[in-house]
Amino acid sequence: MTETITQSERLTLRVPRVEDVDVLAAYWGDAQTMKYIGKGGEAWTREMVQQRIEGAIERQRVSGYCFWVVELRETGEVIGQGGIVPVANQGPEIELGYRLGRKHWGKGYATEIARASAKHALETLGIDRLIAVSYPENAGSRRVLLKVGFEDRGITDRYYDTTCALYELTRERWDALRADQSGG
Numbered sequence: 001m002t003e004t005i006t007q008s009e010r011l012t013l014r015v016p017r018v019e020d021v022d023v024l025a026a027y028w029g030d031a032q033t034m035k036y037i038g039k040g041g042e043a044w045t046r047e048m049v050q051q052r053i054e055g056a057i058e059r060q061r062v063s064g065y066c067f068w069v070v071e072l073r074e075t076g077e078v079i080g081q082g083g084i085v086p087v088a089n090q091g092p093e094i095e096l097g098y099r100l101g102r103k104h105w106g107k108g109y110a111t112e113i114a115r116a117s118a119k120h121a122l123e124t125l126g127i128d129r130l131i132a133v134s135y136p137e138n139a140g141s142r143r144v145l146l147k148v149g150f151e152d153r154g155i156t157d158r159y160y161d162t163t164c165a166l167y168e169l170t171r172e173r174w175d176a177l178r179a180d181q182s183g184g
């Protein structure tokens with residue numbers, strides 16, 4: 001059963017399943033893909049991926065959101081993950097993130113994932129404010145956040161014991177941007 005959370009033009013975001021571990025272990029086992037994740041550049045083992053998928057399934061059950069699995073609508077192929085989590089697994093802020101297998105980069109998917117996740121979080125789940133953090137040198141990811149409407153809040157050492165670029169998107173800003181787009 002596909003537990004769909006939300007869909008965009010090309011993508012489905014759904015609840016993770018243990019069967020996703022194989023494809024995700026191949027993606028997250030690539031050190032280049034993980035260059036700007038966690039401590040940076042650590043290829044994850046299958047066990048690490050499995051642990052996180054189990055954690056995401058539990059997070060979904062408890063909180064109603066997690067780092068979802070992303071599929072192409074056309075083929076059902078799993079291309080990566082994206083969604084929302086309490087920052088550093090603790091909160092209180094809710095962090096938006098995304099990550100794709102390398103062969104799926106450069107097609108606008110991260111922007112689509114971020115937009116769909118933000119919409120679901122702010123409009124459906126009623127969350128008031130999202131943050132996102134990125135390694136300062138992760139220019140592609142920072143570009144994605146700006147395209148979606150996040151505001152640059154500078155550099156911080158507050159999260160993950162590292163120096164991050166911090167972004168913020170409030171529901172107020174989201175609504176204002178959408179009103180602008182609809183010409184209203």
Ligand SMILES: CC(C)(COP(=O)(O)OP(=O)(O)OC[C@H]1O[C@@H](n2cnc3c(N)ncnc32)[C@H](O)[C@@H]1OP(=O)(O)O)[C@@H](O)C(=O)NCCC(=O)NCCS
Binds near residue numbers: 036104
């Ligand atoms: C970063 C990542 C999510 C981007 O995914 P993607 O689907 O290729 O992103 P999109 O195509 O939606 O958008 C990327 C944007 O950044 C731009 N970009 C990409 N690399 C860039 C770079 N090195 N410098 C400047 N801009 C860059 C692209 O041109 C595009 O902007 P545009 O639409 O204005 O042309 C993807 O490369 C990835 O999963 N990387 C590994 C995991 C990761 O770093 N996740 C984010 C952690 S914060």
